[in-house]
Amino acid sequence: MHYALCLTLFMVGLxxxxxxxxxxxxxxxxxxxxxxxxxxxxxxxxxxxxxxxxMDGTIPPDTFVRNxxxxxxxxxVLTSIVIGxxxxxxxxxxxxxxxxxxxxxxxxxxxxxxx
Amino acid sequence: xxxxxxxxxxxxxxxxxxxxxxxxxxxxxxxxxxxxFGLIIAFFFMLAPDVAIVPIVVEVLTLVIxxxxxxxxxxxxxxxxxxxxxxxxxxxxxxxxxxxxxxVFEGLxxxxxxxxxxxxxxxxxxxxxxxxxxxxxxxxxxxxILDYRAYDTLGEATVLFTAVMGAITIIRRKARKAPSEPxxxxxxx
Amino acid sequence: xxxxxxRGMTPIVxxxxxxxxxxxxxxxxxxxxxxxxxxxxxxxxxxxxALAFVMLVLANGSKGIPRVLNIDFVAKLDSVGGLLFLGxxxxxxxxxxxGAFFNNFPVKVLHIGTPxxxxxxxxxxxxxxxxxxxxxxxLFLLFILLILLRIVRTDGESGE
Amino acid sequence: xxxxxxxxxxxxxxxxxxxxxxxxxxxxLCDALGNATTLALLLMAISVIGKSGVYWVGGWLPKxxxxxxxxxxxxxxxxxxxxxxxGISFMVTLYSIQYxxxxxxxxxxxxxxxxxxxxxxxxxxxxxxxxxxxxxxIASIASYALVAxxxxxxxxxxSFRYLVLGSxxxxxxxxxxxxxxxxxxxxxxxxxxxxxxxxxxxxxxxAVALFISGFGLKAALVPFHTWLPDAHxxxxxxxxxxxSGVLIKTIGIYAMARVLFNAVGMTxxxxxxxxxxxxxxxxxxVLLALGQDxxxxxxxxxSISQMxxxxxxxxxxxxxxxxxxxxxxMNHAVFKTLLFLNAGSIxxxxxxxxxxxxxxxxxxxxxxGATSLIASMSISGIPxxxxxxxxxxxxxxxxxxxxxxxxxxxxxxxxxxxASFTKLQKRAFYEEPKEAAQVAKEVPVLxxxxxxxxxxxxxxxxxxxIPQIRDSFFMAAAKAxxxxxxxxxxxxxx
Numbered sequence: 008m009h010y011a012l013c014l015t016l017f018m019v020g021l022x023x024x025x026x027x028x029x030x031x032x033x034x035x036x037x038x039x040x041x042x043x044x045x046x047x048x049x050x051x052x053x054x055x056x057x058x059x060x061x062m063d064g065t066i067p068p069d070t071f072v073r074n075x076x077x078x079x080x081x082x083x084v085l086t087s088i089v090i091g092x093x094x095x096x097x098x099x100x101x102x103x104x105x106x107x108x109x110x111x112x113x114x115x116x117x118x119x120x121x122x
Numbered sequence: 123x124x125x126x127x128x129x130x131x132x133x134x135x136x137x138x139x140x141x142x143x144x145x146x147x148x149x150x151x152x153x154x155x156x157x158x159f160g161l162i163i164a165f166f167f168m169l170a171p172d173v174a175i176v177p178i179v180v181e182v183l184t185l186v187i188x189x190x191x192x193x194x195x196x197x198x199x200x201x202x203x204x205x206x207x208x209x210x211x212x213x214x215x216x217x218x219x220x221x222x223x224x225x226v227f228e229g230l231x232x233x234x235x236x237x238x239x240x241x242x243x244x245x246x247x248x249x250x251x252x253x254x255x256x257x258x259x260x261x262x263x264x265x266x267i268l269d270y271r272a273y274d275t276l277g278e279a280t281v282l283f284t285a286v287m288g289a290i291t292i293i294r295r296k297a298r299k300a301p302s303e304p305x306x307x308x309x310x311x
Numbered sequence: 312x313x314x315x316x317x318r319g320m321t322p323i324v325x326x327x328x329x330x331x332x333x334x335x336x337x338x339x340x341x342x343x344x345x346x347x348x349x350x351x352x353x354x355x356x357x358x359x360x361a362l363a364f365v366m367l368v369l370a371n372g373s374k375g376i377p378r379v380l381n382i383d384f385v386a387k388l389d390s391v392g393g394l395l396f397l398g399x400x401x402x403x404x405x406x407x408x409x410g411a412f413f414n415n416f417p418v419k420v421l422h423i424g425t426p427x428x429x430x431x432x433x434x435x436x437x438x439x440x441x442x443x444x445x446x447x448x449x450l451f452l453l454f455i456l457l458i459l460l461r462i463v464r465t466d467g468e469s470g471e
Numbered sequence: 472x473x474x475x476x477x478x479x480x481x482x483x484x485x486x487x488x489x490x491x492x493x494x495x496x497x498x499x500l501c502d503a504l505g506n507a508t509t510l511a512l513l514l515m516a517i518s519v520i521g522k523s524g525v526y527w528v529g530g531w532l533p534k535x536x537x538x539x540x541x542x543x544x545x546x547x548x549x550x551x552x553x554x555x556x557x558g559i560s561f562m563v564t565l566y567s568i569q570y571x572x573x574x575x576x577x578x579x580x581x582x583x584x585x586x587x588x589x590x591x592x593x594x595x596x597x598x599x600x601x602x603x604x605x606x607x608x609i610a611s612i613a614s615y616a617l618v619a620x621x622x623x624x625x626x627x628x629x630s631f632r633y634l635v636l637g638s639x640x641x642x643x644x645x646x647x648x649x650x651x652x653x654x655x656x657x658x659x660x661x662x663x664x665x666x667x668x669x670x671x672x673x674x675x676x677x678a679v680a681l682f683i684s685g686f687g688l689k690a691a692l693v694p695f696h697t698w699l700p701d702a703h704x705x706x707x708x709x710x711x712x713x714x715s716g717v718l719i720k721t722i723g724i725y726a727m728a729r730v731l732f733n734a735v736g737m738t739x740x741x742x743x744x745x746x747x748x749x750x751x752x753x754x755x756x757v758l759l760a761l762g763q764d765x766x767x768x769x770x771x772x773x774s775i776s777q778m779x780x781x782x783x784x785x786x787x788x789x790x791x792x793x794x795x796x797x798x799x800x801m802n803h804a805v806f807k808t809l810l811f812l813n814a815g816s817i818x819x820x821x822x823x824x825x826x827x828x829x830x831x832x833x834x835x836x837x838x839x840g841a842t843s844l845i846a847s848m849s850i851s852g853i854p855x856x857x858x859x860x861x862x863x864x865x866x867x868x869x870x871x872x873x874x875x876x877x878x879x880x881x882x883x884x885x886x887x888x889x890a891s892f893t894k895l896q897k898r899a900f901y902e903e904p905k906e907a908a909q910v911a912k913e914v915p916v917l918x919x920x921x922x923x924x925x926x927x928x929x930x931x932x933x934x935x936x937i938p939q940i941r942d943s944f945f946m947a948a949a950k951a952x953x954x955x956x957x958x959x960x961x962x963x964x965x
Contacts, residue, residue, distance in 0.1 A: 061263070078253075095184065
C-alpha cells in the first residue's frame with residue numbers, strides 16, 4: 008500500500024516529464040520524480056516501532072541495535088537530495104536563459120521559433 | 123501510525139498531481155510546497171530527522187526561486203499537454219508499467235522490516251553496532267555520510283559545485299567572441 | 312546582466328529581518344557545529360546560513376548585503392569550501408596520519424575527543440564546517456544569479 | 472602501493488576547484504593548469520598499466536567479509552578505461568588551448584572539464600554502486616553545462632532536452648540501486664554479487680530492466696537515443712569530442728557492463744537483450760546518419776551506430792567478443808574524437824558545419840584533410856587502421872558464437888558507414904569549393920598537433936591486437952568482466 012503510493016508519485020513525475028510542454032512544469036515534474044525515489048529509499052530503511060539512528064547516551068546500546076532504523080538509506084537520501092538541488096538549479100538556469108531568448112516557456116513554441 | 127503515514131503519502135501524491143495539472147500560478151506554488159511538506163512529514167514519521175531537516179530548508183529556497191522565475195513571466199496561464207494521442211499512449215504505457223511494478227514489488231521486504239535486520243552481514247548492522255565506538259559520532263547518519271561513506275559526500279559537494287559553476291556559465295553575459303578579442307568581464311559588479 | 316537591482320520591502324519587514332538575522336546565523340552555526348551529535352550537519356546548517364543572507368537581500372534590497380559579499384567573493388568562497396573538504400580528505404593520506412584518503416585521523420591516530428561532546432568524532436565536525444561554507448556560498452550564489460540578476464540581451468550574436 | 476588511486480580523482484577535483492579561483496583574469500594560466508592536470512592524469516594512468524589492486528577509502532577495511540567503506544578497484548578493465556579517458560582528455564585540452572579563443576569564460580570551461588573528467592574517472596574506479604551514481608551525476612551535470620557553453624538557441628535547447636532525459640535516466644538508475652539494496656542490504660558491488668547469486672526473483676529482473684534503460688539512455692542506445700543528435704553537435708567541438716569519444720562510453724556502456732557483470736550477474740537473457748539493442752543501434756544510427764547535411768550531426772549519429780558495435784560485442788558474452796568490444800570502444804574513442812576535432816577545425820576556419828557549403832578543403836586545410844581521411848577510413852573499417860581490427864574481431868566473435876545473422880548485420884552496417892563517410896569526404900574536402908570554403912585556411916598549430924597525434928594513434932593502434940598485448944590487456948579485461956565471482960573474492964579478500 009505504501010509502496011504503491013510511492014510508485015504512483017514516481018509515475019506522476021514521469022508523466023509530467025514526458026507530457027508537459029511548459030519548462031517550469033517539466034522542472035516541477037523532475038523534482039517530484041527525484042522525491043519519489045528518495046521516499047522509496049527511506050521506506051526501505053523504516054522499522055516499525057523503531058528509533059531514529061541517533062544515540063543520545065540514554066538508550067542502552069543493545070536496545071539501540073535492535074530498534075534503530077537503517078542508517079544507510081538516510082545517508083543516501085541526504086546525498087541524493089543535494090544532487091537533486093544541483094540538477095534543479097541547472098535546469099532553472101537553462102530555462103531562464105531560454106525564456107530570455109524566446110520570451111516563452113512553451114517547449115513546442117521554442118522549437119517552432121527555432122525553425 | 124501506518125494509516126497516518128498512508129494518509130500523508132496520499133495527500134502528497136494528490137498535491138503532486140495538482141502541481142502538474144493546474145494551470146494557475148498560485149495553485150502550482152501552493153501544491154509544490156504541499157508536496158514538499160508532505161514529504162517532510164513522511165520523513166519524520168519514518169524516523170529520519172536528519173533527512174527531514176534538509177528538505178525544509180531546500181524547499182524554502184526552491185520556492186523562492188520558482189516564484190521569482192515564474193513571476194518574471196507575469197501571470198500567464200500554463201499551457202497544456204503536448205497532444206491527445208501522445209497523451210493516451212503515454213498514460214496507457216505508464217499504467218501498464220505501474221501494474222507490472224506493483225506485481226514485482228511484492229518481492230520487496232515487508233514495509234517496516236528493513237533488510238539489514240533480516241539478512242546477516244550487512245554494513246548497516248555494523249554501523250549501528252560499532253559506529254559510535256569507531257567514529258566517535260553519536261549521530262550514526264553523520265558517521266555514515268562523513269566517515270564511512272565520506273567519499274560519497276565529497277562527490278555530493280562536487281555535484282553542487284558543478285551545478286553552480288554550470289549555472290554561472292549558462293547565465294553569463296557574452297558567450298562567444300572573435301579569437302583575437304581579449305577575455306571579457308563576465309558581469310558588472 | 313545589468314547589475315543587481317532590487318528595491319527591498321517595507322520598513323516593517325526590514326526591521327524584523329534585522330532582528331531575526333542574528334538568530335538565524337547562530338541557529339545555522341549551531342546546526343553545523345552539532346551535526347555529529349544531533350540531526351543536522353553541514354548541509355542543513357549551510358542552507359540556513361544562506362537563507363539568512365537571502366532574507367536580508369529580500370528585505371533590504373541589494374544595499375542590504377555587505378559590500379564584500381559580491382559575486383566574485385562568494386564564488387571564491389565556494390571554491391575554497393570545496394578545497395577545504397578535499398584538503399581534509401588528503402590530510403588523512405599523510406604517512407603519520409594513517410595514510411588513507413579520508414582517514415578519520417583525529418579518532419583513529421591521535422585519539423582526540425570524548426563521546427557526546429562537541430569535540431568528538433574527529434574529521435566529521437571539520438568536514439561539516441567545510442561543507443557548510445561550500446553549501447552556504449553555493450546557494451547564496453545561486454540565489455543572486457537566478458533571482459537578482461537581470462539577463463539582458465547584450466550580445467549581438469542571436470541569429471534573429 | 473595503491474595510494475595513487477584516490478589521487479586519480481582528487482587531482483582533477485582540485486583542478487576544478489582551483490582553476491576558477493586563480494584563473495578568472497588570466498586565461499593562459501587556465502590553459503596551463505588544465506593541460507597540466509590532464510597530462511599528469513595520463514602519466515599516472517600509464518604508470519598503472521598491468522597493475523591491479525583495491526583501495527579502501529578512509530582506511531575502512533572489510534571486517535569478516537563485510538565491506539564497511541567505499542572501495543576503489545583497479546583491474547584490467549578499469550585500467551583500460553583510465554587510459555582511454557585520460558588520453559583523450561589530454562588530446563582534447565591540447566586542442567582547446569587555441570580553439571576556445573572563440574569563447575569567453577575560459578576558467579569555467581576548464582573547471583567544468585576537469586570536474587567532468589573527475590566524474591568519469593570516479594565511475595571507472597569505483598567498486599560501490601551508489602558511489603557510481605554520485606560520480607555519474609558529476610560527469611553528467613558538468614556535461615549538461617558544457618553542452619550549453621555557447622549559450623545560443625541551439626545549445627540551450629539541446630542542453631535542456633539532454634538534461635531532462637539525463638535526469639530521468641539518473642532517477643531510473645537510482646531506483647534500480649534502491650531495489651538492489653532492498654534485495655541485498657549492501658551497496659558494495661562485490662558483496663552484492665556474492666549475496667544475490669543469480670536470482671530468479673521478478674524484482675531482480677525489474678532492477679536489471681531499470682539499469683539497462685537507465686544506462687541505455689546515458690549511452691544513447693537506439694530506443695533511447697533521441698537526445699544525442701541534438702546535444703553532441705551543439706557543444707563546442709572539444710566537448711563534442713569528449714561526449715562522443717569518452718562520456719557515453721564511461722557512464723553508459725562501461726557502467727552498465729560493470730553493474731551487469733560484476734554486481735547483479737549476467738544471464739543469457741540480458742545478453743540477448745544487449746545483442747538486440749546493439750544490432751538495432753548499428754542500423755538505425757547509420758541509416759539516420761546518411762540523411763544528414765550537418766557534419767557534426769552526421770558524426771553524432773555514427774556514434775550511436777558505433778556504440779551499437781560495442782554493445783553487440785559485449786552482448787555476445789564470449790571472451791573474444793567482449794575483448795573485441797573493449798578494443799572497439801578504445802578505437803572509437805580515438806577516431807571519433809579526431810573526427811569531431813576535424814569538424815571543429817572546419818567550423819573554426821569556415822564558420823559552417825553544413826558540408827553543402829564546404830568543398831575543396833583538402834588544399835586549403837591539408838592537415839585537417841589528411842587526418843580526417845585517416846579517421847574516416849578507420850571508422851569505416853578499412854585496413855590497416857585500428858577500426859578495421861576491432862570490427863573484424865567483433866564479427867569473428869559473432870561467427871564463433873554462431874550468431875551468423877548478427878555477423879552479417881554488422882558487415883552491412885560497416886558498408887553503410889563507408890558510404891556515409893565517402894559522401895562526407897567528397898562533399899567537404901574534394902568537390903569544387905563553395906563560398907564558405909573560399910576564405911578557409913589551416914587552423915593554429917596546437918590544434919594541428921592534437922589532430923596529428925590522434926591520427927597517428929589511428930594508424931598504429933591496430934598493433935595492440937598482436938597476441939601478446941591482446942592477451943595481457945583486452946583478454947584480461949574481458950576476463951575481469953566475465954568472472955563476476957572472482958571479482959568478489961578478489962576484493963573482499965577471502
